[in-house]
Amino acid sequence: xxAPNKSGWKPQMEVTEDGLHNGPMTTTGNRxxxxxxxxxxxxxxxxxTGVDLPEIDESAPTRLAGVERSEPxxxxxxxxxxxxxxxxxxSRQNYGIDLGFFPLGSCTMKHNPRLNExxxxxxxxxxxxxxxxxQSVQGALQVIHELGDxxxxxxxxxxxxxxxxxxxxxxxxxILAIRAAHTARGDARRVVLVPESAHGTNPATAAxxxxxxxxxxxxxxxxVDVAKLKExxxxxxxxxxITNPNTCGLFEKDFREIADAVHEAGGYVYCDGANxxxxxxxxxxxDLGVDAMHINLHKTFSTxxxxxxxxxxxxxxxxxxxxxxxxxxxxxxxxxxxxLVEEESGDECGPTFGRMTAFHGQMGMFTRALTYMLxxxxxxxxxxxxxxxxxxxxxxxxxxxxxxxxxxxxxPCMHEALFGDKDxxxxxxxxxxxxxxxxxxxxxxxxxxxxxxxxxxxxxxxxTESKASLxxxxxxFRSVTERALAGDETMKQAPYYAPRRRxxxxxxxxxxxxxxxxxx
Numbered sequence: 167x168x169a170p171n172k173s174g175w176k177p178q179m180e181v182t183e184d185g186l187h188n189g190p191m192t193t194t195g196n197r198x199x200x201x202x203x204x205x206x207x208x209x210x211x212x213x214x215t216g217v218d219l220p221e222i223d224e225s226a227p228t229r230l231a232g233v234e235r236s237e238p239x240x241x242x243x244x245x246x247x248x249x250x251x252x253x254x255x256x257s258r259q260n261y262g263i264d265l266g267f268f269p270l271g272s273c274t275m276k277h278n279p280r281l282n283e284x285x286x287x288x289x290x291x292x293x294x295x296x297x298x299x300x301q302s303v304q305g306a307l308q309v310i311h312e313l314g315d316x317x318x319x320x321x322x323x324x325x326x327x328x329x330x331x332x333x334x335x336x337x338x339x340x341i342l343a344i345r346a347a348h349t350a351r352g353d354a355r356r357v358v359l360v361p362e363s364a365h366g367t368n369p370a371t372a373a374x375x376x377x378x379x380x381x382x383x384x385x386x387x388x389x390v391d392v393a394k395l396k397e398x399x400x401x402x403x404x405x406x407x408i409t410n411p412n413t414c415g416l417f418e419k420d421f422r423e424i425a426d427a428v429h430e431a432g433g434y435v436y437c438d439g440a441n442x443x444x445x446x447x448x449x450x451x452x453d454l455g456v457d458a459m460h461i462n463l464h465k466t467f468s469t470x471x472x473x474x475x476x477x478x479x480x481x482x483x484x485x486x487x488x489x490x491x492x493x494x495x496x497x498x499x500x501x502x503x504x505x506l507v508e509e510e511s512g513d514e515c516g517p518t519f520g521r522m523t524a525f526h527g528q529m530g531m532f533t534r535a536l537t538y539m540l541x542x543x544x545x546x547x548x549x550x551x552x553x554x555x556x557x558x559x560x561x562x563x564x565x566x567x568x569x570x571x572x573x574x575x576x577x578p579c580m581h582e583a584l585f586g587d588k589d590x591x592x593x594x595x596x597x598x599x600x601x602x603x604x605x606x607x608x609x610x611x612x613x614x615x616x617x618x619x620x621x622x623x624x625x626x627x628x629x630t631e632s633k634a635s636l637x638x639x640x641x642x643f644r645s646v647t648e649r650a651l652a653g654d655e656t657m658k659q660a661p662y663y664a665p666r667r668r669x670x671x672x673x674x675x676x677x678x679x680x681x682x683x684x685x686x
Contacts, residue, residue, distance in 0.1 A: 200665065202665075207684075212241060215243030263278070267636075267638075271582045271623075272612060274462075276443075281541060282468065291309070291533045292529075300505055308504050313539070320447065320450070321439075321451050321456075323451070325483040329494065330480060332478065333479045334479075335479050336460025337436070341405075343483065344404055344457070346517065347487055350490070358404055358405055358406070359379075360372065360380070360381060361383075361384060361391075361408055363384050363388060363413050365438050369381075369407075384414070384618055388584075390424060392420045392427075396427050399428065400431065404434070405428065408436070409441065411445065414584055422455055435456050437451050438459070438460070439461045439462070440460075442462070444581030446547050448551045461482065469534040478531035478535070489516030554629040557628065557631055557636060559579055561583045561640065565585065565640060565647070569643075570586040570588035572584065583626075585624075604661035
């Protein structure tokens with residue numbers, strides 16, 4: 167009974183939209199250790215600052231050449247404790263791999279070993295400058311060279327470009343090399359073929375490079391329709407971009423046949439290597455006839471992933487495309503010294519298409535990836551793929567009895583399990599299930615991709631999750647699936663327990679509010 171106390175205060179119960187009582191409302195809006203946190207502009211004031219600064223003589227000359235600020239900057243001033251608490255509270259509202267299982271499909275969000283971070287923070291790697299004299303950064307150049315050598319061995323390819331910054335940048339690198347090779351022989355081909363089961367960046371990359379993109383359909387079992395692809399090959403086709411393992415979570419078992427057909431027609435084969443985590447140490451793409459393939463170091467080799475970077479997407483090349491690889495690249499002299507080949511006119515440079523970027527990129531990514539490789543060894547990297555595939559198949563077979571799994575009969579999946587929203591009750595959708603999963607304490611899996619499955623749900627457990635953590639996730643997934651199949655309309659308002667309720671994500675993406683205005 168909510169009886170008033172001596173002060174006359176009567177507790178108010180917080181009631182959710184489904185009528186559930188969550189307990190008494192708090193004055194602060196906090197829920198125990200889940201602290202409510204306003205915007206930083208709502209905490210401080212622009213008229214104050216947390217530190218004492220000397221007055222500025224605005225008439226004194228400066229070195230800013232006439233671009234001095236003419237208006238107040240408008241930033242708020244907070245004390246040090248207020249600043250630390252603000253960002254710590256915000257960090258508690260984020261979900262990350264250090265908090266729990268991150269089941270994003272086709273993203274390989276695995277645990278990052280702390281050994282990698284320790285090596286990347288060594289002063290000799292963390293504090294160097296890209297324009298430092300090459301004699302003073304021999305260790306860094308050796309790391310880049312050795313990492314490239316490992317990538318060549320793991321893929322069975324003779325050449326590698328280390329400068330691309332991430333996956334899509336690597337794709338562009340490979341396509342530009344293909345275009346350069348065709349141009350060198352006076353062959354102005356204009357079409358790139360992209361299967362339905364490829365990553366969405368593949369057709370975007372080909373179009374960006376100036377090619378026309380044509381789709382190749384998938385078979386009922388989720389793989390490339392080889393017959394349709396062969397029918398389309400001709401003198402106007404520059405190449406094909408195939409993701410393997412593909413986005414349906416399946417290995418393209420006819421890849422060698424596809425590559426031979428493309429080569430016979432005078433084209434080249436680009437392989438999207440974002441899913442290399444599923445086959446590293448087990449399959450060498452070079453043996454399948456691949457001409458170019460990017461490798462996401464920030465996926466397969468366990469470097470920080472998410473939040474927009476940093477990324478790294480080295481590209482390995484076949485013998486046919488190696489001469490067209492971009493500058494710069496690292497070589498080792500007969501005397502054991504490492505140096506950069508940077509000039510297109512040099513004797514050591516082939517008919518390269520030029521540079522992708524000014525420098526090699528994020529040194530920390532190379533250091534972390536090489537540390538990961540050396541600590542695992544050849545046998546350990548092979549086990550990475552085996553465990554990743556085992557975990558994905560465990561998820562698939564544990565849920566196929568309750569969730570629609572369109573390709574469950576196509577054989578074992580590779581790195582990820584694919585489900586759909588078939589048979590959901592009422593007007594519930596994949597989005598409602600994903601939001602309900604947040605209440606269970608999980609970041610949702612990838613949703614609505616690939617497009618070949620209605621209401622797709624793509625789960626990639628990676629090799630770093632234990633059976634116990636997967637069992638807990640499977641239990642949670644089954645519970646929200648049962649609610650969806652039963653048409654539980656309360657899922658339309660999920661999540662209930664997140665720091666923020668369901669947002670209008672479409673409006674947030676299309677009409678973002680990028681500046682704060684005082685409501686007063």
